[in-house]
Amino acid sequence: MAAIREDRLVDTAVALVEVPSPTCEAGAVADRLASLLVEDGFAVERPVAAWPTAPAVVTRLDGGAPGPTLQFDGHLDTVHLPFVPPRVEGGILHGSGASDMKGGVAAMCEATRALRDAGALTAGSILLTAHDHHEAPWGDGRQLEALIDEGYVGDAALLPEYLSDSLPIAGRGLAILKVTVRRDGEPVHEVLGGTEQPSVIAAGAELVRRFEQLDETLSHRKHPVAGRERIFVGSVQAGEMYNTAPTALTLDGTRRWIPGTSNADVQQELDDLVTQVARERGLPIELAFRPLRGAFELDPAHPVVAAFQHAHEAVVGAALPAGPKPLVDDGNTFSDRAGIPAITHGPRATGAHTVDEQAPVSELVRVARIYARTALSFCAGPTT
Numbered sequence: 001m002a003a004i005r006e007d008r009l010v011d012t013a014v015a016l017v018e019v020p021s022p023t024c025e026a027g028a029v030a031d032r033l034a035s036l037l038v039e040d041g042f043a044v045e046r047p048v049a050a051w052p053t054a055p056a057v058v059t060r061l062d063g064g065a066p067g068p069t070l071q072f073d074g075h076l077d078t079v080h081l082p083f084v085p086p087r088v089e090g091g092i093l094h095g096s097g098a099s100d101m102k103g104g105v106a107a108m109c110e111a112t113r114a115l116r117d118a119g120a121l122t123a124g125s126i127l128l129t130a131h132d133h134h135e136a137p138w139g140d141g142r143q144l145e146a147l148i149d150e151g152y153v154g155d156a157a158l159l160p161e162y163l164s165d166s167l168p169i170a171g172r173g174l175a176i177l178k179v180t181v182r183r184d185g186e187p188v189h190e191v192l193g194g195t196e197q198p199s200v201i202a203a204g205a206e207l208v209r210r211f212e213q214l215d216e217t218l219s220h221r222k223h224p225v226a227g228r229e230r231i232f233v234g235s236v237q238a239g240e241m242y243n244t245a246p247t248a249l250t251l252d253g254t255r256r257w258i259p260g261t262s263n264a265d266v267q268q269e270l271d272d273l274v275t276q277v278a279r280e281r282g283l284p285i286e287l288a289f290r291p292l293r294g295a296f297e298l299d300p301a302h303p304v305v306a307a308f309q310h311a312h313e314a315v316v317g318a319a320l321p322a323g324p325k326p327l328v329d330d331g332n333t334f335s336d337r338a339g340i341p342a343i344t345h346g347p348r349a350t351g352a353h354t355v356d357e358q359a360p361v362s363e364l365v366r367v368a369r370i371y372a373r374t375a376l377s378f379c380a381g382p383t384t
């Protein structure tokens with residue numbers, strides 16, 4: 001614990017926040033992280049992992065004896081909002097990515113350095129990975145998926161996103177929907193033939209009604225922790241003015257589902273619904289279904305949970321209560337695609353997805369301590 005250095009952690013966080021990295025453009029900040037790690041004596045790999053604009057950053061710390069690998073994984077990209085440069089004021093780190101999640105990335109680096117400096121890791125290993133392409137709608141998660149497919153996967157993962165009050169054990173998968181209804185021809189004035197055209201607005205209304213019925217059905221698909229499945233419509237766009245028949249309607253929304261339901265099931269259900277409405281209305285309807293992350297589940301009996309809870313207790317004084325994961329994050333990808341347990345736990349920070357991101361330095365230090373302690377007990381345990 002003494003090997004965790006607040007000054008070094010803060011310097012790293014500032015060095016990362018300083019380099020703007022909107023999603024899909026995190027190349028420069030990945031270079032910055034890589035050079036910081038190299039300067040600090042770590043061997044760094046830069047797998048392209050499906051995103052040549054910003055090769056990922058990977059480093060390892062080997063305990064010298066066989067044992068499980070604990071992965072620390074973070075994203076280096078930030079949402080597309082005006083850039084705010086870093087500053088530390090009154091013990092709080094401000095700036096783009098301070099809470100989501102460069103502060104957390106700096107904390108996981110510091111945990112790794114401290115374990116190295118103290119020579120504390122005597123078995124197993126740490127695999128540290130950092131990447132781009134996380135934030136939707138700009139990114140589609142492809143870089144982490146490629147890292148997983150290429151084998152950059154530990155036996156369990158910790159992700160320093162800004163959740164800190166509970167241990168997320170279940171969460172819903174999420175897809176974004178865009179449904180487009182079109183008819184042939186041009187917009188037509190209502191009294192000059194507009195009412196003779198098939199109505200894209202009536203077809204859109206029918207879709208909204210069917211989605212509402214589907215949502216009622218989905219309300220019975222419940223998970224005790226993750227909550228219920230849902231279909232939600234957030235935007236409907238059609239028409240240019242009050243007395244002209246339009247040629248297109250678009251409807252945007254989300255679909256969330258619980259563990260046990262797959263992306264493919266959900267897509268099939270929607271395809272069927274849309275095909276039926278298209279047939280009834282005699283209009284082509286196109287469904288763009290974009291799964292962002294699958295559903296998430298964490299086995300509370302996995303050794304990484306005990307290791308994490310002991311660490312949390314040692315650092316904070318109590319274990320965390322189990323709870324839902326309200327958002328989707330890369331932990332869902334680890335759970336769904338890599339089949340490994342993933343714990344999302346990061347600083348109690350504010351302002352994610354706003355221009356006013358804030359992460360208390362004390363929280364970053366706390367996260368570094370918990371990560372280091374979790375590694376000590378998990379990596380010393382039996383290989384899972």
Ligand SMILES: [Zn+2]
Pocket residue numbers: 075100101134161
């Ligand atoms: Zn994030």
